[in-house]
Amino acid sequence: MNADLKNTFSTIQKKIQDIPLNELLLSPDEESLLRSQKMDQLIQQETAYMVESLGQRIRDEYYSWGPLCCLMEDESISEILVNGPDNIWFEQAGTLHQHQDTFLSDISFRNFLERISQAAKCFVTVEHPSADSSFGDFRLSLIGAELTQSHPHLSLRRHPKNPWTFEKLKENSWCRESDIELFKKLIHERKNFLVIGATGSGKTSVLNSLLNLMNPNERVVVIEDTAEIALPNSASMKLLTREDPQGILPGIDQTQLVKRSLRLRPDRLVMGEVRGAEAKDFLMALATGHAGSFGTLHAQDAAQALIRLEMLIQMGAPQWSLTAIRRLIQLSLDCILIAGREPSGQRIFKGAYRLCSLEDHGFLVEPLDLTEGRTLPPY
Numbered sequence: 544m545n546a547d548l549k550n551t552f553s554t555i556q557k558k559i560q561d562i563p564l565n566e567l568l569l570s571p572d573e574e575s576l577l578r579s580q581k582m583d584q585l586i587q588q589e590t591a592y593m594v595e596s597l598g599q600r601i602r603d604e605y606y607s608w609g610p611l612c613c614l615m616e617d618e619s620i621s622e623i624l625v626n627g628p629d630n631i632w633f634e635q636a637g638t639l640h641q642h643q644d645t646f647l648s649d650i651s652f653r654n655f656l657e658r659i660s661q662a663a664k665c666f667v668t669v670e671h672p673s674a675d676s677s678f679g680d681f682r683l684s685l686i687g688a689e690l691t692q693s694h695p696h697l698s699l700r701r702h703p704k705n706p707w708t709f710e711k712l713k714e715n716s717w718c719r720e721s722d723i724e725l726f727k728k729l730i731h732e733r734k735n736f737l738v739i740g741a742t743g744s745g746k747t748s749v750l751n752s753l754l755n756l757m758n759p760n761e762r763v764v765v766i767e768d769t770a771e772i773a774l775p776n777s778a779s780m781k782l783l784t785r786e787d788p789q790g791i792l793p794g795i796d797q798t799q800l801v802k803r804s805l806r807l808r809p810d811r812l813v814m815g816e817v818r819g820a821e822a823k824d825f826l827m828a829l830a831t832g833h834a835g836s837f838g839t840l841h842a843q844d845a846a847q848a849l850i851r852l853e854m855l856i857q858m859g860a861p862q863w864s865l866t867a868i869r870r871l872i873q874l875s876l877d878c879i880l881i882a883g884r885e886p887s888g889q890r891i892f893k894g895a896y897r898l899c900s901l902e903d904h905g906f907l908v909e910p911l912d913l914t915e916g917r918t919l920p921p922y
């Protein structure tokens with residue numbers, strides 16, 4: 544099928560090249576040179592006798608998202624990765640699959656990138672060869688050819704329309720009823736904690752599920768880079784970082800947002816991902832009266848998470864001693880929840896750990912008591 548599509552597309556392209564330039568020009572109120580009346584007529588003529596699905600596929604190549612249209616419409620697909628015009632992958636049920644469809648030419652691939660960049664207001668240049676933005680139900684990340692040394696790379700990560708709940712996660716075998724009772728207890732007792740895990744382990748889904756356990760009159764201030772977390776109620780609000788690739792507007796990072804959030808009367812603070820110097824200000828806020836706050840951190844296990852947290856705090860306070868940093872962690876953090884991912888792609892809850900004490904050699908961490916005998920490794 545792809546060969547027939549490419550042949551038809553090639554035929555249309557050759558006929559477009561034969562159209563005089565003055566007949567391709569548009570009236571001032573039209574938006575794109577790709578939507579000239581002459582081109583529309585030509586494409587319509589060439590696809591009129593094709594099977595409707597194939598004709599639509601050709602039109603999608605010119606006017607929409609080409610081979611990605613069906614992937615974007617399928618809500619079971621969580622991520623789309625485009626490594627080039629003929630190298631497209633998607634994640635479904637935690638497993639990567641190669642898409643059987645491709646872009647029909649390098650030119651249409653470049654035109655697609657231009658269209659989606661315009662739609663998402665996400666542009667890459669030689670000076671700024673990568674950019675992130677939101678695009679519909681997706682978080683979009685675009686990397687230019689200057690960094691990939693081949694084709695530009697595009698990734699689209701889907702935001703679920705209906706935020707996850709622990710009941711949904713239990714139905715997907717992520718956790719058990721006893722685990723849900725633990726999560727409810729952590730929220731009710733206003734414990735401070737981090738949800739950790741590797742990339743793609745479902746940390747954001749866990750955060751959304753935790754927010755669904757909130758009381759309706761609690762004000763939560765959410766801090767994140769891109770909008771992925773659903774607010775639990777109308778009393779809550781979100782603060783987003785800002786990065787201007789053109790360098791015209793000053794950047795606003797998570798450290799600034801944490802400081803700003805403390806003036807907004809939060810009952811709880813939630814940070815989409817602790818990834819830099821903001822770790823110091825976030826934990827300082829947790830240690831000085833904002834109990835019941837939480838966030839995510841990239842780490843494989845509890846021991847690795849604590850080491851990484853020490854390093855991030857040091858970025859924000861390089862003059863602090865390791866003893867002072869560990870003391871801050873002890874005062875501000877109660878426990879760590881671990882989201883994992885099996886080789887099969889199945890996401891699972893791997894357990895919860897409590898910070899017991901701070902010893903000369905470091906933290907003493909022990910598993911939280913879970914029913915039904917889940918065995919957790921000690922640290």
